[in-house]
Amino acid sequence: MDWIIDYFIQNRDFIFLLIMMIFLGIEVISHVPAILHTPLMSGANAIHGVVIIGSILIMGYSDSDDYLSLGLGFLAVVLGTLNVVGGFVVTNRMLEMFKKKRSK
Amino acid sequence: MWNTFIVEGGYLIGAVTFVLGLKMLSHPETARRGNLLAAFGMALAIAVTLFFYRRDGQPVGNLPWILLAMAIGTVIGWWMAVKVKMTAMPQMVSFFNGMGGACAALISLVEYKAHPQHELGFLLSIFLGLVIGSVSFSGSMVAYLKLEGKVGNAHHPVLRVLNVLVLIGILALIVVGALGLEPFGEGNLPWVLFVIALLYGVMFVMPIGGADMPVVISLLNSFTGVAAAMGGFLYDNMIMLTGGILVGSAGTILTILMTRAMNRSLLNVLVGAFGGAGAAAAVKDGDKTIKEISIPDAAIMLAYSQRVAIIPGYGLAVAQAQHACHDLEKALEEKGVEVYYAIHPVAGRMPGHMNVLLAEADVPYDKLLEAEQANELLPQTDVAIVVGANDVVNPLAETDPTSPIAGMPVIRAWEAKRVIVIKRSLRPGYAKIDNPLFYMDNTYMLFNDAKKALSELVLEVKQA
Structure with missing residues (x-):
């Protein structure tokens, strides 16, 4: 039991942030018209591409002779960039259609 | 000092753009700007990481290689x-989601090796990030291949049991790993979990029907968000944490909203009611007769109507028939026929799929009616043209409580005076159930490719 209490106290900021972000996510998304479900999913998809920062840090702090870490890190950066760039561009393409529609 | 301030300040701005971006994405008016805003925040977060980040006073190394990797990713992704x-x-979103999942999994693999200090919280986030990222990757790839039509469904009762067992196994291994035990020899546990999680992702998505893929993609999307947040915990990185959790929770809510639009529960989708027993027996063979109609006859029927409803489905998307559809609408309006579109919330493969397609063909927004409005208008409609839709106009959803789609709101095409169904064959839709609409007295079948049939109808209507 002690370790749970310790863990909670040590990571208090993190736990607060976690819970509040969960509520914020729910709050932000509720009341979305069905037409926007797909672009919204696609936009959220691009946002979790933020994981690329982790892969940059891997490469950035790997020893230059640690080829396994560098290789995996390189792959991770490529994949993360795909997620970010592809995600935002696809979302933008979907939403362009809506713009055209409104201007009519 | 300055560097930390710039990095953390950049992250704060980035996190705010993510929240605002998502909020703006949920309104048609601001959606596009919201996406661009979030993209700007992302670019800022990446830039401050590349150029200002310091760990023990050291800047980010191997910069040329990182930039090369980013260049490759940018070119391919773009x-x-x-x-x-x-x-x-839809499958493109799934593909990019899988990339993010794989990225999270790779981070965990490398970080486990790189850090000798193994305390509980650290290990837990490593293993959770690894497993969730891997499942998201392989699951998204299967969803991608399914939507591309390259992989079918694998339905087997044994698979369901096996899935539960594998999931329990994975959870057990995560606990073992988080406690710092190494049952597979020094440093091998992450690789074992990696492989099992990849397999589980495939097994998890395989039995789920193609029609439910949007829900699965949305769920996997929120998984990747959680995996990214795990990476944030690992690095004590605020933007990965906030961005990841935000997508994790927003994605979960979005997934639930999608299942609600289909009047089903998430569990129902995941356990896979579609294609279950009893579905095939919904309509008995033998006593069903269909009436075919020729294109000229159909054109005359349409041209002399007062009001026509067009009900598009996935077949319209496959045949790229949205422009032909718009042409038919214009040709009919020139003849003084009132035309509207009846859009089912989950027609096509994604909610909103039809709206996006028809918008591409410049169909005016006010002609697109949602299912409820359309159902009110259909009894006063002379002809309803069903273009490549099936499950969303299936009366069984209302009449047969044992049907897999029972309770799903449908567009009551059969209430129109006449129904023309444009379809390539009598093959059932994604729910794999027969559709009694096709055998009704007022239904006429037009077996053809949607685009070809619509284009020919346009010519005939103009001459009628």
Whole structure:
């Protein structure tokens, strides 16, 4: 039991942030018209591409002779960039259609 | 000091753009700006990481290699996103989601090796990030292949039991790993979990029907968000944490909203009611007769109507028939026929799929009616043209409580005076159930490719 209490106290900021972000996510998304479900999913998809920062840090702090870490890190950066760039561009393409529609 | 301030300040701005971006994405008016805002925040977060981040006073090394990797990713990602057809958007989202999942999994693999200090919280986030990222990756790839039509469904009761067992196994291994035990020899546990999680992702998505893929993609999307947040915990990185959790929770809510639009529960989708027992027996063979109609006859029927409803489905998207559809609408309006579109919330492969497609063909927004409005208008409609839709106009959803789609709101095409169904064959839709609409007295079948049939109808209507 002690370790749970310790863990909670040590990571208090993190736990607060976690819970509040969960509520914020729910709050932000509720009341979305069905037409926007797909672009919204696609936009959220691009946002979790933020994981690329982790892969940059891997490469950035790997020893230059640690080829396994560098290789995996390189792959991770490529994949993360795909997620970010592809995600935002696809979302933008979907939403362009809506713009055209409104201007009519 | 300054560096930390710039990095953390950049992250704060980035996190705010993510929240605002998502909020703006949920309104048609601001959606596009919201996406661009979030993209700006992302670019800022990446830039401050590359150039100002310091760990123990050291800047980010191997910069040329990182920039090369980013250049490769940018070129491929941009190219794929620009080249993809509007109809293939859903699988593209799934593909990019899988990339993010794989990225999270790789981070965990490397970090486990790189850090000797193994305390509980650290290990837990490593293993959770690894497993969730891997499942998201392989699951998204299967969803991608399914939507591309390259992989079918694998339905087997044994698979369901096996899935539960594998999931329990994975959870057990995560606990073992988080406690710092190494049952597979020094440093091998992450690789074992990696492989099992990849397999589980495949097994998890395989039995789920193609029609439910949007829900699965949305769920996997929120998984990747959680995996990214795990990485944030690992690095004590605020933007990965906030961005990841935000997508994790927003994605979960979005998934639930999608299942609600289909009047089903998430569990129902995941356990897979579609294709279950009893579905095939919904309509008995033998006593069903269909009436075919020729294109000229159909054109005359349409041209002399007062009001026509067009009910599009996935077949319209596959045949790229949205422009032909718009042409038919214009030709009919020139003849003084009132035309509207009845859009089912989950017609096509994604909620909103039809709206996006028809918008591409410049169909005016006010002609697109949602299912409820359309159902009110259908009894006063002379002809309803069903273009490549099936499950969303299936009366069994209302009449047969044992049907897999029972309770799903449908467009009551059969209430129109006459129904023309344009379809390539009598093959059932994604729910794999027969559709009694096709055998009704007022239904006429037009077996043809949607685009070809519509284009020919346009010519005939103009002459009628």
